[in-house]
Amino acid sequence: MxxxxxxxxxxxxxxxxxxxxxxxxxxxxxxxxxxxNGIGMGLSTTVVLxxxxxxxxxxxxxxxxxxxxxxxxxxxxSFVTMVQFLLEGFVPSLYDSxxxxxxxxxxxxxxxxxxxxxxxxxxVVPSIFDGIGMGLGFTVGLTAIGIVREIVGSGKVFDIQxxxxxxxxITIFILAPGAFFVLAAxxxxxxxxxxxxxxxxxxxxxxxxxxxxxxxxxxxxxxGGGMFIDVRPEPKKAVKNEKE
Amino acid sequence: MNENYNxxxxxxxxxxxxxxxxxxxxxxxxxxxxxxxxxxxxHENAWLLVVVTTVSxxxxxxxxxxxMHKPITIKDCSALVTGLLLALNLPPTLPLWMGVLxxxxxxxxxxxxxxxxxxxxxxPALGARCFLLISFTGRMTYFVYDGxxxxxxxxxxxAGETVNTMNMLLGNIRGTIGETSVLAIMLxxxxxxxxxxxxxxxxxxxxxxxxxxxxxxxxxxxxPQYITAHLCGGGLMLxxxxxxxxxxxSPITKRGQIVYGICLGLLTGLFRLFGGSAEGVSYAxxxxxxxxxxxxxxxxxxxxxxxxxx
Numbered sequence: 043m044x045x046x047x048x049x050x051x052x053x054x055x056x057x058x059x060x061x062x063x064x065x066x067x068x069x070x071x072x073x074x075x076x077x078x079n080g081i082g083m084g085l086s087t088t089v090v091l092x093x094x095x096x097x098x099x100x101x102x103x104x105x106x107x108x109x110x111x112x113x114x115x116x117x118x119x120s121f122v123t124m125v126q127f128l129l130e131g132f133v134p135s136l137y138d139s140x141x142x143x144x145x146x147x148x149x150x151x152x153x154x155x156x157x158x159x160x161x162x163x164x165x166v167v168p169s170i171f172d173g174i175g176m177g178l179g180f181t182v183g184l185t186a187i188g189i190v191r192e193i194v195g196s197g198k199v200f201d202i203q204x205x206x207x208x209x210x211x212i213t214i215f216i217l218a219p220g221a222f223f224v225l226a227a228x229x230x231x232x233x234x235x236x237x238x239x240x241x242x243x244x245x246x247x248x249x250x251x252x253x254x255x256x257x258x259x260x261x262x263x264x265x266g267g268g269m270f271i272d273v274r275p276e277p278k279k280a281v282k283n284e285k286e
Numbered sequence: 287m288n289e290n291y292n293x294x295x296x297x298x299x300x301x302x303x304x305x306x307x308x309x310x311x312x313x314x315x316x317x318x319x320x321x322x323x324x325x326x327x328x329h330e331n332a333w334l335l336v337v338v339t340t341v342s343x344x345x346x347x348x349x350x351x352x353x354m355h356k357p358i359t360i361k362d363c364s365a366l367v368t369g370l371l372l373a374l375n376l377p378p379t380l381p382l383w384m385g386v387l388x389x390x391x392x393x394x395x396x397x398x399x400x401x402x403x404x405x406x407x408x409x410p411a412l413g414a415r416c417f418l419l420i421s422f423t424g425r426m427t428y429f430v431y432d433g434x435x436x437x438x439x440x441x442x443x444x445a446g447e448t449v450n451t452m453n454m455l456l457g458n459i460r461g462t463i464g465e466t467s468v469l470a471i472m473l474x475x476x477x478x479x480x481x482x483x484x485x486x487x488x489x490x491x492x493x494x495x496x497x498x499x500x501x502x503x504x505x506x507x508x509x510p511q512y513i514t515a516h517l518c519g520g521g522l523m524l525x526x527x528x529x530x531x532x533x534x535x536s537p538i539t540k541r542g543q544i545v546y547g548i549c550l551g552l553l554t555g556l557f558r559l560f561g562g563s564a565e566g567v568s569y570a571x572x573x574x575x576x577x578x579x580x581x582x583x584x585x586x587x588x589x590x591x592x593x594x595x596x
Contacts, residue, residue, distance in 0.1 A: 210381075210384075210422065210425075211421075212387075212421040212422075213420065213421045213422070213423070214417060214420045214421040215421075217420060219417075219420070223395070
């Protein structure tokens with residue numbers, strides 16, 4: 043697989059920030075009351091992520107190691123401010139419903155995490171693709187949660203009534219506890235799907251994420267940061283684990 | 287769940303008590319309240335809701351354990367107790383499918399996902415009641431008695447009206463299916479107390495703390511009529527005797543049980559007097575359930591022979 047498409051695949055499926063890395067949980071739980079909010083939040087984060095990954099990757103040889111965190115924050119905050127003004131100007135309704143969570147993109151773990159573990163160590167083009175992959179992965183996660191919560195909690199998708207009027211919405215799903223229920227259920231579902239694919243020897247099993255962050259990993263020299271060490275379990279073992 | 291669990295070193299007391307026996311006794315103790323509730327709300331077909339909710343709780347447990355290839359534990363009656371308690375906590379006019387949804391939520395989300403009986407961190411029946419209360423607030427607070435819709439006595443009390451305490455004692459009032467008759471609940475509670483299934487520690491401290499709280503903050507001073515109305519109204523009695531005493535979600539240490547009872551009393555008083563709605567027993571019990579691990583940690587008894595503090 044080409045390195046750039048590998049980055050996309052990595053962000054969307056293998057290291058999906060919402061369901062696998064469990065990063066950026068605050069916006070994930072707070073804004074996904076409807077599908078449109080999920081998409082809006084996901085795409086805003088994607089834009090910031092791609093631009094900040096690009097700029098940080100360009101500046102990676104200039105930024106001194108000891109002050110890299112403040113430098114990253116400055117870069118990210120500038121882009122977030124731009125996105126915030128654009129949203130306020132062109133989609134005020136989305137801006138109102140996302141509220142405080144737009145400025146909070148600055149401290150989103152995904153953005154700082156990708157800057158730290160990928161963009162600051164890799165060339166510009168793969169960094170951009172890493173940003174796109176991670177951002178789309180986040181968008182897909184948020185939209186999926188938003189769709190489920192909106193259907194169950196108000197009988198609609200994207201504000202279009204799809205369930206009959208006789209359906210009584212289970213309001214708890216568009217309140218805070220519902221976010222946890224849906225996140226947990228969808229994470230369990232994708233684990234189940236991936237486990238099945240892994241047991242069948244699907245390509246997903248070829249490279250399994252090493253599970254630890256690259257920042258603390260001793261082997262990052264050999265894998266190049268963001269790459270994976272093949273720690274595929276024996277297929278037999280995977281089947282056995284499933285039954286346990 | 288009849289296997290043996292060793293929780294400490296010997297000596298052990300041998301007894302023939304099993305989870306199944308205890309749960310069966312709780313079911314028997316709940317019968318007076320259930321039968322009275324079904325009779326009291328006969329025009330609303332309360333029996334159907336009770337049967338459907340209870341059966342679906344047992345079925346949910348069976349189907350989940352079947353699908354997950356786990357040992358089937360419906361014989362220990364704990365799902366039966368959960369389903370029955372949930373039904374007693376529902377208003378008689380609730381649509382049947384909401385009862386089923388509540389049962390499924392209680393058994394699968396609150397109980398089984400955390401590891402089944404003994405592992406659940408909050409009372410499944412109350413967890414489901416609060417789930418339904420938040421989801422269908424209108425339906426869950428729609429009370430009818432004898433064909434007449436209106437507020438529960440507790441809500442009337444909060445609004446400053448006078449209530450008939452005698453009716454509240456007997457149970458000829460609006461409310462959820464099982465909470466109205468204090469007499470029927472006490473009958474069951476006496477049965478459990480005499481058999482030693484529960485003791486006075488949790489319900490006793492709960493009720494005493496609540497009475498003290500009401501006396502101080504209720505604005506009526508020590509007014510026996512007001513206090514009796516608060517004690518007989520809402521789910522306080524059902525909660526104190528049957529749900530706060532749940533073995534899994536209450537502290538096992540004796541001092542801890544007293545702390546737990548005080549927490550319950552304070553929270554219930556707080557919710558009833560200063561909260562938005564008239565009732566607060568189920569939230570008080572759930573929040574106290576969450577405090578149980580902490581309470582147990584600070585009230586751990588010292589093993590015999592360990593000596594004093596150093």
